[in-house]
Amino acid sequence: MYDPKSPKAEEFISHEEVLATLEYADKNKNNTGLIDEIIAKAKLRKGLSHREASVLLACEIPEKNEEIFELARQIKDDFYGNRVVLFAPLYLSNYCVNGCVYCPYHKKNRHIPRKKMTQEEIRREVIALQDMGHKRIAIESGEDPVNNPIEYILESIDTIYSTKHKNGSIRRVNVNIAATTVENYKKLKEAGIGTYVLFQETYNKESYERLHPTGPKHDYAYHTEAMDRAMQGGIDDVGLGVLFGLENYRYEFAALLMHAEHLEAVFGVGPHTISVPRVRPADDIDPSAFGNAVSDDIFAKIVACIRVSVPYTGIIVSTRENKETRERLLGLGVSQISGGSKTSVGGYYNPEPEDEDSAQFEVNDRRTLDEVVKWLMELGYVPSFCTACYRAGRTGDRFMSLCKNMQIHNFCHPNALMTLKEYLEDYAKPETKAVGEALIQKELSRIPSDRIRKFTEENLVKIGNGLRDFRF
Numbered sequence: 001m002y003d004p005k006s007p008k009a010e011e012f013i014s015h016e017e018v019l020a021t022l023e024y025a026d027k028n029k030n031n032t033g034l035i036d037e038i039i040a041k042a043k044l045r046k047g048l049s050h051r052e053a054s055v056l057l058a059c060e061i062p063e064k065n066e067e068i069f070e071l072a073r074q075i076k077d078d079f080y081g082n083r084v085v086l087f088a089p090l091y092l093s094n095y096c097v098n099g100c101v102y103c104p105y106h107k108k109n110r111h112i113p114r115k116k117m118t119q120e121e122i123r124r125e126v127i128a129l130q131d132m133g134h135k136r137i138a139i140e141s142g143e144d145p146v147n148n149p150i151e152y153i154l155e156s157i158d159t160i161y162s163t164k165h166k167n168g169s170i171r172r173v174n175v176n177i178a179a180t181t182v183e184n185y186k187k188l189k190e191a192g193i194g195t196y197v198l199f200q201e202t203y204n205k206e207s208y209e210r211l212h213p214t215g216p217k218h219d220y221a222y223h224t225e226a227m228d229r230a231m232q233g234g235i236d237d238v239g240l241g242v243l244f245g246l247e248n249y250r251y252e253f254a255a256l257l258m259h260a261e262h263l264e265a266v267f268g269v270g271p272h273t274i275s276v277p278r279v280r281p282a283d284d285i286d287p288s289a290f291g292n293a294v295s296d297d298i299f300a301k302i303v304a305c306i307r308v309s310v311p312y313t314g315i316i317v318s319t320r321e322n323k324e325t326r327e328r329l330l331g332l333g334v335s336q337i338s339g340g341s342k343t344s345v346g347g348y349y350n351p352e353p354e355d356e357d358s359a360q361f362e363v364n365d366r367r368t369l370d371e372v373v374k375w376l377m378e379l380g381y382v383p384s385f386c387t388a389c390y391r392a393g394r395t396g397d398r399f400m401s402l403c404k405n406m407q408i409h410n411f412c413h414p415n416a417l418m419t420l421k422e423y424l425e426d427y428a429k430p431e432t433k434a435v436g437e438a439l440i441q442k443e444l445s446r447i448p449s450d451r452i453r454k455f456t457e458e459n460l461v462k463i464g465n466g467l468r469d470f471r472f
Contacts, residue, residue, distance in 0.1 A: 083381070139153070202247040385416075420440065
């Protein structure tokens with residue numbers, strides 16, 4: 001039985017409801033009247049149900065699909081403007097006891113070198129990330145209670161936050177580690193993490209258990225109910241995601257939105273972010289083996305439909321995707337991207353030779369952070385290194401209320417400009433700095449409040465004179 005308020009995974013992600021949704025969407029994929037009604041509802045910027053969204057995803061009418069894409073662009077601009085938040089992943093350890101068949105870290109893989117960083121090695125990685133210009137990172141680790149216990153994760157977070165180099169500092173640590181207990185989520189909250197991110201991989205229980213044949217991750221319910229425990233532990237910013245290509249994309253899309261509906265129904269706060277990774281080649285991994293590849297066109301539509309259905313959420317696309325795909329998705333709703341990423345343990349301070357590759361997946365956008373920043377600005381976007389909401393306590397329902405009322409611009413736009421100015425002063429190449437200074441002057445005029453604009457201009461001068469970390 002489908003019940004979005006149920007604490008049980010198989011009730012808030014009901015297999016029968018997903019199948020009924022797909023049947024309903026297929027039946028109505030060319031129903032112009034219904035599609036018009038759903039698009040009209042989406043224009044209210046209040047979101048869509050998983051059934052309504054699934055109809056839009058299934059729609060085969062070209063002109064209606066164009067309407068969906070255009071609406072996604074408008075809604076992204078309404079909620080997040082032209083800002084794009086930048087971050088980088090930091091892999092602490094690739095020791096893992098699970099048997100996930102899509103991940104090269106699986107326990108039986110004897111080809112990949114196993115590594116776990118010491119705190120000194122983590123400090124060196126953090127300095128390398130700071131010297132690139134990063135302020136926000138997402139830590140990653142395989143699941144291994146012996147090699148990667150929660151104490152190791154907590155100590156690593158403390159090392160990251162306490163490491164300062166020149167003008168560099170990591171101001172927000174998001175955490176992507178295995179499902180754990182309420183008590184451990186409380187510890188992560190106390191450690192000052194930003195968002196807790198956990199990809200479902202697939203919501204289809206039968207497929208999930210087949211793809212996770214061994215290890216603690218085999219437990220579908222424990223994994224799927226992790227966000228509830230994180231919320232109970234005090235973490236009010238959580239990030240959802242599926243690994244597109246493992247299962248039928250329409251099934252995953254409907255279930256993903258059902259998970260968002262569940263969080264809203266139970267906790268009053270939907271997902272802070274939704275990530276949309278696709279399966280990529282890696283050591284011992286061939287994506288074609290899963291038989292569910294998602295084309296670029298379908299992928300773009302998935303992103304657009306997520307944006308119109310969950311307008312408040314941040315949508316993340318990583319360096320799994322190439323430059324061209326990321327550029328297309330930025331115009332359809334993506335609001336966060338990684339830049340200059342390394343997906344191997346210790347990959348920033350001491351990049352690995354190709355024959356010793358321990359990367360979790362193949363990176364398709366290998367540009368430096370500076371190249372990504374310059375590219376974004378030339379496209380008309382404002383690269384943002386802002387972490388102000390998290391540090392000012394604007395998380396969970398406080399952030400969502402501002403975002404849903406489209407008031408977040410009053411904070412985010414000036415904060416983005418000030419953090420961009422920091423980047424330009426401390427890390428940018430001369431040609432990037434020139435583009436950025438011109439962009440900042442142009443974007444200042446978009447701040448509606450004279451008082452906030454004047455305050456921002458004063459702080460930009462102070463940053464140019466060597467002071468740092470101004471925020472609303």
